[in-house]
Amino acid sequence: GENVEQHPSTLSVQEGDSAVIKCTYSDSASNYFPWYKQELGKRPQLIIDIRSNVGEKKDQRIAVTLNKTAKHFSLHITETQPEDSAVYFCAASSDQTGANNLFFGTGTRLTVIP
Amino acid sequence: NAGVTQTPKFQVLKTGQSMTLQCAQDMNHNSMYWYRQDPGMGLRLIYYSASEGTTDKGEVPNGYNVSRLNKREFSLRLESAAPSQTSVYFCASSEVGATNEKLFFGSGTQLSVL
Numbered sequence: 569g570e571n572v573e574q575h576p577s578t579l580s581v582q583e584g585d586s587a588v589i590k591c592t593y594s595d596s597a598s599n600y601f602p603w604y605k606q607e608l609g610k611r612p613q614l615i616i617d618i619r620s621n622v623g624e625k626k627d628q629r630i631a632v633t634l635n636k637t638a639k640h641f642s643l644h645i646t647e648t649q650p651e652d653s654a655v656y657f658c659a660a661s662s663d664q665t666g667a668n669n670l671f672f673g674t675g676t677r678l679t680v681i682p
Numbered sequence: 683n684a685g686v687t688q689t690p691k692f693q694v695l696k697t698g699q700s701m702t703l704q705c706a707q708d709m710n711h712n713s714m715y716w717y718r719q720d721p722g723m724g725l726r727l728i729y730y731s732a733s734e735g736t737t738d739k740g741e742v743p744n745g746y747n748v749s750r751l752n753k754r755e756f757s758l759r760l761e762s763a764a765p766s767q768t769s770v771y772f773c774a775s776s777e778v779g780a781t782n783e784k785l786f787f788g789s790g791t792q793l794s795v796l
Contacts, residue, residue, distance in 0.1 A: 569741070577722070602784070611772065611787040612725070657724055669740070670785065672717075672724040 570595040572660050574673025581648050582681050589676045591658035592640045598660040601634060601641045602670070607654045615656075616643070648680045683708050688773045688788035695763045695795045703758040703791050705773030713776045714756035715740075715785070716748060718769040725772065731756055763795045 571594040581587050593601075602617035618625045618632045618641065625632050629648075634641040645652055655677050659670040688705045695701055707714065716728040727740030729748040737748050745767060747759045756775075760767060773788040 574724075604785075611789050612785075613787070614784045617784070659725075669727065669730060670725075671741075672726070674722055674724040 570598055570660055570662075570671040572658060572671050572673045574658050574676060576676060577674065578677045578679070580679045580681060583648060583650060585648055587643075587645045587648055587652070587678055587680075589643045589656055589658070589678070590640060591642070591660075591673050592638075593660040593671075594639065595660070595662065596639070597662040600661050601632070602659050603632060603643050604657045604659065604672075605654045606657065606675075612657060645678075648678075650680050650682050653678060653680045685709065686773055686775055686786050686788040688771075688791055690791060691789065693791060693793050695760075695793065697764060697795060699763050699795075700759065700761050701763065701793075702760075703771055703773070703793075704755070705757065705788060706755045707775040707786070708754065709775060709777075709786065710753070711775035711777055711786070712753070714750065715774040715776075716746075716756070716758045717772045717774065718742065719772060719790075720769050728758065728771075763793075765795045767793065768795045769793060 574591045599620035604612040605615045606612040616630050616632050618634050629646045631644040655675045657675050658673040661670045686707045712733045715730040717725040719725050726742050731737045731750040734753045749757045771791045774785040777783045
């Protein structure tokens with residue numbers, strides 16, 4: 569099965585700085601790579617996703633890049649704000665099972681210091 | 683729309699007791715999922731149901747059973763709870779007939795097995 573590794577496990581940045589979280593995956597059949605944000609005590613929520621037919625996607629201060637050859641993808645957050653503090657999970661899946669069978673990374677706890 | 687609703691929010695069990703976690707969605711989603719979340723291990727899939735009438739094992743199915751009661755409801759049962767099943771459990775759903783789409787999560791159930 570798929571194995572998703574995520575680094576770092578914790579990340580602290582000053583407000584206004586950028587944050588980068590990196591993930592690798594093992595299954596070359598994986599073609600969908602979402603990122604979920606989980607605030608303390610809350611449910612995970614999708615913030616951005618990318619499919620294997622594109623190399624980069626942006627949504628305001630958030631961007632994701634994908635390198636299919638190297639099997640890694642990254643989340644970039646620019647101009648960080650205190651409300652960006654949360655745990656971020658990357659995930660990967662293929663559409664071969666007929667369901668959205670996501671394999672998640674172990675999470676990165678991001679702390680933005682005001 | 684309430685989205686994904688799961689009950690209970692908190693539960694304490696003694697080893698060997700049984701219980702059922704309930705989940706319902708009102709978004710007409712075909713696929714439903716049960717994940718467990720443990721510190722440092724991210725979200726791991728227990729069981730999923732790609733469509734009404736079907737269920738399949740995920741990464742960590744041992745000790746659990748599921749029932750897709752109808753299109754709206756997907757329950758998770760622990761027949762004989764063990765301390766290793768202490769975790770936060772999330773139900774999720776995804777859109778009709780689609781793969782590789784956004785997961786909508788419930789608010790979680792914090793389960794402690796003593």
